[in-house]
Amino acid sequence: MLARVRASFDRQGMMSTLGVEVTAAERGKVWMSLGHDERFTQQHGFMHAGAVASVLDSACGYAAFSVMPPDAAVLTVSYTINLMAPAAGQRFTITGEVVRAGRTLVICRGEAFADGGDRPFAAMQATMTAVYGKAGITG
């Protein structure tokens, strides 16, 4: 399962460009790591919400993927993100976790933490879907 997660993750140009790493993964939960990078800031110098959201989205997506059948691909249906404080820090830990998995839809939650803190600065609730047998859509 972890191999499937990593293989799919490695095909995401976005994650590579952002410099994201999968630091840990288990069935239903994934941890990722993102560093501060001037290329991805917003107008006040903090990391852009979109960069943080991208990683939260990927973390939730792979958490969902980790509980899907081996022939499923995963797509994001929707997510809600609350930005509770600016993404201020040097290194961010981002988690994604399955809340409940249905036959097709998997609901996840994610959180983002800065510099080893334990108070999340962003929280996501996401709806992921399993996709089967769609040309060009694997992983």
Added chain:
Amino acid sequence: MLARVRASFDRQGMMSTLGVEVTAAERGKVWMSLGHDERFTQQHGFMHAGAVASVLDSACGYAAFSVMPPDAAVLTVSYTINLMAPAAGQRFTITGEVVRAGRTLVICRGEAFADGGDRPFAAMQATMTAVYGKAGITG
């Protein structure tokens, strides 16, 4: 007002890195343009939802900013995004529009379109906040 939007936009490393342009802006509505870029794809080769969400977030943020007092800075409180189809195409048009502006919170909606189509492939509903007199937070 448009000058304030552009000045703030130009300070967003993320928008510059993604190659986003503000193509039009009026009081309460902003249009942006994003091109397909291998650096920001997801595992199936489409643009990553996070890249599209980043631009929708910025478009909604600047739509909100455009109706705020001149001394306000804008921050994203939260947003919900529905990805209704993959971001498949060469050029994407992204809009942000104010639904209702309160004293502090401004609610916006955004949509993303591919290659001149008129059927959105992504829809956002966002909550923005005006911030005043916070050190280092302008625009």
Added chain:
Amino acid sequence: MLARVRASFDRQGMMSTLGVEVTAAERGKVWMSLGHDERFTQQHGFMHAGAVASVLDSACGYAAFSVMPPDAAVLTVSYTINLMAPAAGQRFTITGEVVRAGRTLVICRGEAFADGGDRPFAAMQATMTAVYGKAGITG
């Protein structure tokens, strides 16, 4: 189609208890009406967000239902609601409209207006799903 919407609507105890009426419906859009009622207020005397959300949810659900095949049932996957002002007034108009319909998921938006005003006090973005051949789930 309108007959299917009304038949399903009439089976919702919640809508009957709230005193909601379907005032108009066309393919992809539904209008409902709700009156102020002391039984459904929040602590400040306004209609409870949950009552307004229930009607927005139903309006979006039936807008989605109106574009689904005749043998589909409709269920709500998720929705996001922004309460932009209190539900202050005597009569509320609530709309639900399809943004984009996929094979299974239908994305809708809804708005709530008080006393004939044209500025929404609540806005919803909803994900609906078509369900087929599930025992006991029709309409």
Added chain:
Amino acid sequence: MLARVRASFDRQGMMSTLGVEVTAAERGKVWMSLGHDERFTQQHGFMHAGAVASVLDSACGYAAFSVMPPDAAVLTVSYTINLMAPAAGQRFTITGEVVRAGRTLVICRGEAFADGGDRPFAAMQATMTAVYGKAGITG
């Protein structure tokens, strides 16, 4: 604090009409209980999502209220709810919990469980705001 929560809760016509009880409350977390009731069903006979959402909204609101200063009133800015399974059962336990409290905005999450189960059938992420010195808005 618990007294303030109960005093405000007792003024909600909606909670009384739905027959909701506050079963427990501590700083930052509230538990409520709701019974199945034909008056609040959807078209398939399950409790309407709107009824469940109303209680989740209230549970999140009072969780937020419990960490606010004594002179604050609480209002819902927005929430996202995922309905992961129908609200099938006789008695529902609904929780609301603070994720992070800012000076004005408090972010909460809530979950709904049926008949003593430990797998949530609904999950909410909510943004609450503290309101001060607004005529007629207390609690």
